[in-house]
Amino acid sequence: MSAAELATSPAARPLRHRPLRHRPLRHRPLRHVSTRFLRSELRLIFGRRRNQAGLGVLAVVPLILAITVTVSTPRPGHGPDFLASITSNGLFVALSSLSIELTLFLPLAVGTIAGDSIAGEANIGTLRYLLAVPVHRTRLLAVKFAAITIFSLVATLWVSLVGVAAGLALFGGGEMTMLSGGQIGMGPAVLRVVMATVYLGLCFASLGAIGLFISTLTEQPIGATIAVVILNVMSFILDSIPQLSWLHEWLPTHWWMAFGDFFRDPVAWDGLIRGLLTAAGYALVFWLAAWARFSDKDVTG
Amino acid sequence: MSIFERNPALRWAVPAVTAVALVGGGSAIRGVQAIADAGLPARTAAQLLVDVQQANLDGLSGTVVQRSDLGLPDLPIAGAAGGTGSSDLTSLVSGSHTMRIWFAGPDKARMALLGTLGESDVIRNGQDVWVWASKGKTATHYVLPAHDAEDKSATGKSGTSPDQSAVPTPTDLPTSPQDAAEKALAAITPSTEVTTSGTATVAGRSAYELVLKPKEATSLVAQVRVAIDGTEHVPLRVQVFAKSVADPVFEVAFSAVDFSRPDAAQFAFNPPPGTTVVEGKAMAGPGATDPTVNAPQPGSAGMPTVIGKGWGSVLVAKLPVPDASAATSGSTSATNDKTIAQLMKFATLLPKVSGSWGSGHLMAGTAFSALLTDDGRIVVGAVTPEGLYAALAAS
Structure with a gap:
């Protein structure tokens, strides 16, 4: 069942907003209708087998980390970040997994959803039907981006959740040693893990906005996804070239690693705020670019 | 929205202007700080x-x-x-x-x-x-x-x-x-x-x-x-x-x-x-801290001497010339020797210079020059290569 089918169903009719003032009062308020559209979009995303399989793959990394560390204890200073700390506190399984997955796996997952958002519908021909009902294209893009953002947050929280669950089961919790060498209790530690996860989820959502824009340019969802992944990898490469240091702070991926700043004492907010502002900037510009492209696009597919 | 309907290409101006405004705004915050008149009374x-x-x-x-x-x-x-x-x-x-x-x-x-x-x-x-x-x-x-x-x-x-x-x-x-x-x-x-x-x-x-x-x-x-x-x-x-x-x-x-x-x-x-x-052992102060630094031991190399005064002063130190086996031997002092051997090897990639003071390899940076002479002296200073040569000739 596609969003187009849902949108054309009688219940979704109030989506048309132009005759709003002629509508009798017994109609549902507009806000309620727009959540319905978003919910149908989310049902599509999370209902697809391929997306469920993708989330399964994302969960493999924390499981592998947790199991390998039980088999052989890593030495400090070797292996991925936070790995050596796992034995002291299971929460580090989540952080270590995030630091591994943020370079490719999570951007790929968000890129798949974002690349599919418009191009996927165009490819299988449902976009035309979706637009045949008078859903305003601007609102369609807003709902699509909201769905991408929610998926991004859910996918990142999912990795953290699996990591925390596996870590606590195998290594237990307790006081968490921060990067600064201080210790915090379990409650604040879990709160910081959640904040770091949400921060990363929002960062990935900005990449999703770029994906949404690319998705309006093509009718091949796989092409849009590949483009997002290439941009992501390119950004990491540029970030590692010292001669381009003037460019680094503007790169979409530059502030992602700042999620570790939640685990300093006190929290180093500067980089995190810069990261959120950068993410918001990218999201705004590329959502507007998607709007500029999509509003007068001829939909033939 | 009617402007956009008449001229759809104009829509692209919206993301473009937003991007320029964000980048410009971000850069301007720093720029404004740089030119702000502080308004402090003059002081000598x-x-x-x-x-x-x-x-x-x-x-x-x-x-x-x-x-x-x-x-x-x-x-x-x-x-x-x-x-x-x-x-x-x-x-x-x-x-x-x-x-x-x-x-x-x-x-x-x-x-x-x-x-x-x-x-x-x-x-x-x-x-x-x-x-x-x-x-x-x-x-x-x-x-x-x-x-x-x-x-x-x-x-x-x-x-x-x-x-x-x-x-x-x-x-x-x-x-x-x-x-x-x-x-x-x-x-x-x-x-x-x-x-x-x-x-x-x-x-x-x-x-x-x-x-x-x-x-x-x-x-x-x-x-x-x-x-x-x-x-x-x-x-x-x-x-x-x-x-x-x-x-x-x-x-x-x-x-x-x-x-x-x-x-x-x-x-x-x-x-x-x-x-x-x-x-740690008794220490000099919080500045000289990291225990992993391979500080040259006073016994293994001649104590560095300073030639010249003020901004033209140049540091001259004598490196122990390691034999090739030192780099691979597992002795306790091998770490320093290995570092020096690596430095020597690296130096051979640098341009070769010579003069009345002898010959060696020069590393010329924007704020520092360093010279590793063939007889194992290392000369460093915030001076031009000519300044290094003069210091060597004077020593």
Whole structure:
């Protein structure tokens, strides 16, 4: 069942907003209708087998980390970040997994959803039907981006959740040693893990906005996804070239690693705020670019 | 929306204008800070030095960004492998680094070097000094001797104001701050032109700038600028400019600063469980800290000598010439020999130079020149290669 089918169903009719003032009062308020559209979009995303399989793959990394560390204890200073700390506190399984997955796996997952958002519908021909009902294209893009953002947050929280669950089961919790060498209790530690996860989820959502824009340019969802992944990898490469240091702070991926700043004492907010502002900037510009492209696009597919 | 319906291409202006506004706005915030008129009353260099000496700093916390671009190639030796984003204390020689600093009196200070998902801390709390590295989960503990703590309190400020090392200080005990400032200025005037330049803005605060210009012709340093806070009289920024490039080759500056006294809990350090704790030997001070630095042992190499004075001074040290087997042998002193062997190997890639002083390989940076002679002497200075040759010929 596609969003187009849902949108054309009688219940979704109030989506048309132009005759709003002629509508009798017994109609549902507009806000309620727009959540319905978003919910149908989310049902599509999370209902697809391929997306469920993708989330399964994302969960493999924390499981592998947790199991390998039980088999052989890593030495400090070797292996991925936070790995050596796992034995002291299971929460580090989540952080270590995030630091591994943020370079490719999570951007790929968000890129798949974002690349599919418009191009996927165009490819299988449902976009035309979706637009045949008078859903305003601007609102369609807003709902699509909201769905991408929610998926991004859910996918990142999912990795953290699996990591925390596996870590606590195998290594237990307790006081968490921060990067600064201080210790915090379990409650604040879990709160910081959640904040770091949400921060990363929002960062990935900005990449999703770029994906949404690319998705309006093509009718091949796989092409849009590949483009997002290439941009992501390119950004990491540029970030590692010292001669381009003037460019680094503007790169979409530059502030992602700042999620570790939640685990300093006190929290180093500067980089995190810069990261959120950068993410918001990218999201705004590329959502507007998607709007500029999509509003007068001829939909033939 | 009707404009967009008549002229759909105009829609593209919306994201374009937004992007330009965001990038421009982000850059402009810094630009405005740079040109803001600080509006401070004029002060002479001597008055500024008195201000700095009389500064009564209760406490501060802030973020310091340090950048260096000395124009040197990356050395393939241990300790120089850091670079940008590393929390390794030995990585400070290159790239850009962010530090957080807390200071609450001479015996309470903390410096945290922030790396990507890592951090190194140097914490002084009373007689205790801790050096913590998150990457290897190691903590080194030093206890300052009681009499040393006395000395520390005199120079303690330089532990937190990273810039004072660049300000020449008098060696004899002055009778008053004014006297000290006069003496300091008199000491450096033969070699340095000292001026104050208009006012600068650092970390959102108005600051005076003290400009030191070397008179030495062979010096590679064009000028050293020290920005001093207009109200708290604490150095906020030090920039070193080379003659060959417009941007500073070395800069350390507060990007944010707060002059309220930090909480005492900030200076408490207890090694967390699972930490390798090393009890360090008696130490010089929080500055010379990292135990992993391969400092040349006085016995293995000739003690370095300084030739020349002021800005033209050059450091000459004799390296022990290692035989080829030293690099691979597993003896305890092999680490130093290995480093030297690597350095020697690296030096052969550098341009070869020769003169009346002999021959060797030259590494010419924007702010430093280094020469490794074929007879195993290493000569380093903030001077032109000609300055190095002259120093060698004179030795």
